[in-house]
Amino acid sequence: MAIQNADKTNFKELIREDFVIADFYGTTCVPCKLFSKILEDIEAEIPFLNIVKLNTTDNPELAEEYGITAVPTVHFYKDGQLVASHVGVMQPQAVKEVIAQHMYA
Template sequence: MAIQYATNENYKELISNGLVIVDFFSTTCVPCKMFSVILEDLEGELPFVNVVKVNTTDYPEIGKENHIEAVPTIMFYKNGELLETNIGIIEYDDLKKKIAAYMY
């Protein structure tokens, strides 16, 4: 897997299989950078968890479709179905607990 970046064309496909964490971010937002580091740490420990990042500045259409009003907004999808939306950073240990709850 690894961290993948969404575009208007591939977004729906990227969230359609398995558990997917979607990170809606913007490049100038400081909390987004902090969450980005958390996602990189996650990749080092749980490489099989799918992470999709959406740059809302470059792809405002995806942000609009998903009613994103603040960044970072984190969504959890399982096989294309939205399970949870979280506005703001999720700390590393809390993120892992959510993954465990949704994955197992």
């Protein structure tokens, strides 16, 4: 799977099934760019991951609905249910630990 960009028309559909990493980011957020690169590297290593990116600058109503108060924020969903979340940049090993804990559970 490739990293997919989401907006208010498709976000709920994209997180509905399987294990999904949702990256909430802002247009001018420097740490968001760093975390985006970390996710790209993980996706290259684990190519079957579902990663969805949502620009909170362009989709403030979704950010509010999902309780996003700071970026980057990452949510981990399993079949549409939030199973873990983190505010700020996560290190690659921490992301992989969440994947290992929830993806096959």
